[in-house]
Amino acid sequence: MFGTWGLNLQRRRLLAKLPDNPLRDYYRQAFPSAGCDCRSIEFVALDLETTGLDPERDVILSIGLVTIRGLAIELGSAEHHLLCPHCPIPEQSAVIHCITDDQAAKGKDLAEVLPGLLAQLSGKVMIAHYAAVEMQFLDRACRKLYGGGFVIPVVDTQRIAKRSLERRNQVIRGRDLRLAECRRRLGLPHYRMHNALSDALASGELFLVQLAQYDCNKKVALKHFL
Amino acid sequence: MDVELIEIHEFLLAHPPFEHLPESALNALPTQLSVRYLRRGQVFPPDNSAEQLWLLRTGAVEFRDPAGELIERLSEGEHYAAPCSDTPKLATRGKVIEDSLFYLLPCAALQALCQQYPDFQRHFEHDLRARLQQAIQQLQQSHGSSHNLMHVEAGRLIKRAPITIAPDKSIREAATLMSEQSASSLLVLEQGKLIGILTDRDLRQRCIAAGVDVSQALSQIMSPDPDTLESHAPAFEALILMTRRHIHHLPIVDSAGILQGVITASDILHQHNLNTVTLASTIRHSQDLASLASACKQLPELQAQLINNGLSxxxxxxxxxxxxxxxxxxxxxxxxxxxxxxxxxxxxxxxxxxxxxxxxxxxxxxxxxxxxxxxxxxxxxxxxxxxxxxxxxxxxxxxxxxxxxxxxxxxxxxxxxxxxxxxxxxxxxxxxxxxxxxxxxxxxxxxxxxxxxxxxxxxxxxxxxxxxxxxxxxxxxxxxxxxxxxxxxxxxxxxxxxxxxxxxxxxxxxxxxxxxxxxxxxxxxxxxxxxxxxxxxxxxxxxxxxxxxxxxxxxxxxxxxxxxxxxxxxxxxxxxxxxxxxxxxxxxxxxxxxxxxxxxxxxxxxxxxxxxxxxxxxxx
Incomplete structure (x- = not known):
């Protein structure tokens, strides 16, 4: 547990190395430190729908995000972008996210969307459920388009859920850690899954619940969730 | 950009008063909201929260008075708008009694919606009265058409100008006039003032059956000082009056007391099939308990019909x-x-x-x-x-x-x-x-x-x-x-x-x-x-x-x-x-x-x- 100290070091290294581009702009703002109170940090809950799980071979189909500020999810900040994959969508992924080739064809290029996305994330903490996918795909995209890797402090709602089950010595089955199942356990309403924005909102709400397990009237440091 | 907060949209669509908003306003609403989560036991609304309406997505909130007596409890789909009220009462603080997820709408956005959509605004009016009045109308409108007895004025049922006669005319003259006009009643006027009514029934019962000479003045057998009803009164009131007084003819006057005409039980009968006048009449003419009991079997049906006819x-x-x-x-x-x-x-x-x-x-x-x-x-x-x-x-x-x-x-x-x-x-x-x-x-x-x-x-x-x-x-x-x-x-x-x-x-x-x-x-x-x-x-x-x-x-x-x-x-x-x-x-x-x-x-x-x-x- 190194907090965000290490991340900020990487950030400064990239800031020095990168040419002037949206990724460099993104790194201008420091990441919040691990000791910061969650009530004063801005988070972005993010979800990507992709054609598969291999960032080398697969591509991003849609991006959903929403900002959390002062422990409230601001729906006015919600964004949903469809991306054009420039290749047929494999059937096994289409049945999950229900994005068809025709819809995707109307989508934008990643290069169009990424600068805005990076601007939204700058100086904030990212929330995702099983964040590895989001991190790998965004890292890959940034290297390809801007010549540098992507780092950000991450709150992974799946990891937090897993920790809390482990703490209660429960046997964890794979499906127990799915977003819908985690929400159900905590009494959150059922949302249809695998729409990038719905999933982003769903993981944002899940984080609010996980955060609420701590005393809301006292400072809760970010490091508890990293 | 393709923003669809479908889950939130659907929830709003299913709950008053948001369901009353037009589609365009409803579509624009989710992005104005924020989402919060409060755990059980927390004070509600929490300290330092902005002025906003709290819409409960899941969970429950309870309000109690200082003596600990329960005042109100909110559940899914209900909202708490007190922070947006113009006249903030000494706000009762509530308590979250089940872990709760809220959608919050800033008061400014709520006020903008209220200004634009009066139906929506009515829901937030502190005037319980105005809200209830509207509800009564809706409730009554949902039953029965506009052609019912409550909405029709008694005067509208008048079929023709009043047929009048002077009290000193003979019974024979009265009977002749009634036959000529094929009228079942005459209004008896003295110096323009209504002093009596003469009906078919009076001729039968008080003249022929009683053996009164038809050359006598009709005033002898008329019903003096008849009840009258103002023409603006709902037809329903005529029905009540006829039922209560056991009469079938009712003179109608305008607000100045000027005679407008007569309405009969059958004029009202025309308005709906089963009515209280006929039932009252059946009851009145029943000779034994068995026929009374069988007439009264219609009462539940009558009640259902009257309600469906839009009576209050x-x-x-x-x-x-x-x-x-x-x-x-x-x-x-x-x-x-x-x-x-x-x-x-x-x-x-x-x-x-x-x-x-x-x-x-x-x-x-x-x-x-x-x-x-x-x-x-x-x-x-x-x-x-x-x-x-x-x-x-x-x-x-x-x-x-x-x-x-x-x-x-x-x-x-x-x-x-x-x-x-x-x-x-x-x-x-x-x-x-x-x-x-x-x-x-x-x-x-x-x-x-x-x-x-x-x-x-x-x-x-x-x-x-x-x-x-x-x-x-x-x-x-x-x-x-x-x-x-x-x-x-x-x-x-x-x-x-x-x-x-x-x-x-x-x-x-x-x-x-x-x-x-x-x-x-x-x-x-x-x-x-x-x-x-x-x-x-x-x-x-x-x-x-x-x-x-x-x-x-x-x-x-x-x-x-x-x-x-x-x-x-x-x-x-x-x-x-x-x-x-x-x-x-x-x-x-x-x-x-x-x-x-x-x-x-x-x-x-x-x-x-x-x-x-x-x-x-x-x-x-």
Whole structure:
């Protein structure tokens, strides 16, 4: 547990190395430190729908995000972008996210969307459920388009859920850690899954619940969730 | 960009008042919201939260007064708009009792929506009255068309100009005019003033059957000083008047008293198929109990039909009470035919809901006999038989025996005037629990047969004793406050003050009786003779013991609740079920629940005002 100290070091290294581009702009703002109170940090809950799980071979189909500020999810900040994959969508992924080739064809290029996305994330903490996918795909995209890797402090709602089950010595089955199942356990309403924005909102709400397990009237440091 | 917050949109679409917003506004709404999560046990709304409306997505919030008594509980889909109120009360702080997810709308955005959409705004008006009034209209509109008796003015049913005649014309001339005009009635005018009405029935009964010479003046056989109705009155009132007076022709006048024409029972009959006038007429002409009982089988059907014709609950119960008055009177006539004339003068008193003209087809019977003070013990056999005959008859006709035995067949309630006077004196002097229970039955009394003068003098005395008798009145208040309306609804349950839930709502005891009780106390405190709750409230306002706003609020609350009950009973009848007063919360739409909650809030406020006025809490 190194907090965000290490991340900020990487950030400064990239800031020095990168040419002037949206990724460099993104790194201008420091990441919040691990000791910061969650009530004063801005988070972005993010979800990507992709054609598969291999960032080398697969591509991003849609991006959903929403900002959390002062422990409230601001729906006015919600964004949903469809991306054009420039290749047929494999059937096994289409049945999950229900994005068809025709819809995707109307989508934008990643290069169009990424600068805005990076601007939204700058100086904030990212929330995702099983964040590895989001991190790998965004890292890959940034290297390809801007010549540098992507780092950000991450709150992974799946990891937090897993920790809390482990703490209660429960046997964890794979499906127990799915977003819908985690929400159900905590009494959150059922949302249809695998729409990038719905999933982003769903993981944002899940984080609010996980955060609420701590005393809301006292400072809760970010490091508890990293 | 493709923003669709479909989950939020769908939730808003399913909950009032957002569901009333046009699609464009509803589509734009989700992005104005934020989402918060509060754990069980937290104070609500939390400290330092911005001014916003809180819409509960899942979970529950509870509000209690400083004494710890439950005031309100919010569940899924309900909202808390107090932070956006113009006149912030000393806000009660609530508590989150189940982990809760909220959607929050900033007050500025709420106000913008309110300005743009009046229907939406009405939901947030603090004026419960305006909201309830609108609800009543909607409720009544949803039943019956605009062609119903409530909306049609009596004057609109007039078929032609009045056919008039002078009182000194002969009976023959009158009969000739009626044949020429093929009219079933003539209006008798003297110097332009209506002094009588002559009908086919008068010709048959008072002329031909009585052997009166047709060259005589028609004034001999006309019905003098007929009842009239203003043309702007709803046709329904004509129906009530005809039912009550046993007449088939009703002269209609304009607001200046100028004769406009006549409407007949068949003109009204034309408006809907089964009506109270025909039923009343059948009852009036029934020669035995069997035919009375068979006529009264139509009562539930009649009630269902009247409601579906768009009558208000007040009009419905007035109509049904008129029918049951007629039934009681007919039973008494039949009893007198069988038993012979009464040994001493008497007045038959109806009590309770019939006396208030608030009966439904499922009311039980409450009545008493007031006898002249010339009464001797040996006369009781006659009156016992009379009471038994009527009571059995009413039961056979669907008005079941009073479970509390408040009936003239009970010797206790079959007494000469001096004994009755003693009863009232004792109840007023020593308001014990039983006395208060009797008071609530016997302070609503109306003489419907016999010597009305007997009753009038007793009533005057009793009212004089009550008026200004603060001790008695405050006991009556304490008794009245035993029935308190529930707080509203929580999920599928009725929410009551002690925090427990009930699965059905006894709409009579939770809603109607509290208003009836309040109105009775206002009436007794101001010496008002009216027995009908609406009339009492209006008279109390006129007498200055009830504010204009207070009267209007209670009238609307009463009307809304009574209309819900009438509709519930009509639905039960349609489904082939017996009618009752038990409403399941899931029978109500979400807006109806909200409106019923408003009505309860009004009643509760007026109860508290009365409690404060009489300080009855000290005496309880």
């Amino acid at each position: 609950a007040d009009q419905l119960t007035q109509a049904l009470s008129a029918v049951s008055d007629g039934l009681t009177q007919r039973l008494l006539e039949l009893a007198e035919q069988q038993l012979g004339p009464a040994p001493v003068p008497y007045a038959w008193l109806c009590c309770g809901s019939q006396a208030r003209r608030e009966q439904t087809a499922v009311s039980d019977q409450d009545h008493a006999l007031l006898l002249d003070d010339a009464f001797q013990p040996e006369h009781d056999a006659y009156f016992a038989a009379l009471a038994r005959f009527v009571s059995d008859g009413l039961d056979a006709c669907g008005f079941v025996y009073c479970p509390g035995d408040s009936m003239a067949s009970n010797p206790r309630w079959r007494q000469p005037r001096r004994v009755w006077r003693g009863y009232f004196e004792q109840w007023i002097k020593q308001p014990e629990p039983m006395a208060l229970m009797y008071a609530s039955i016997f302070f609503d009394m109306r003489a419907i047969h016999g010597e009305p003068a007997l009753f009038r003098s007793l009533q005057q005395e009793v009212l004089q004793r009550c008026q200004g008798n603060t001790i008695f009145l405050s006991h009556l208040v304490g008794n009245a406050l035993k029935y308190r309306p529930p707080l509203g609804f929580f999920r599928q349950f009725v929410l009551i003050h002690d925090g427990e839930h009930k699965d059905t709502l006894d709409i009579k005891h939770c809603g109607l009786i509290p208003v009836v009780d309040l109105a009775r106390i206002y009436a007794l405190s101001a010496g008002i003779t009216a027995t009908n709750t609406r009339e009492r409230l209006k008279a109390a306002e006129a007498a200055g013991v009830l504010s204009h706003d207070g009267a209007q609020d209670l009238l609307h609350a009463l009307e809304f609740i009574a209309t819900l009950r009438a509709r519930h009973q009509a639905e039960q009848h349609l489904a082939g079920l017996p009618m009752d007063n038990y409403l399941a919360p899931d029978q109500l739409s979400r807006p109806e629940r909200a409106q019923l909650k408003d009505a309860f809030a009004i009643i509760s406020t007026m109860q508290q005002a009365m409690e404060l006025h009489y300080q009855s809490s000290r005496l309880r």
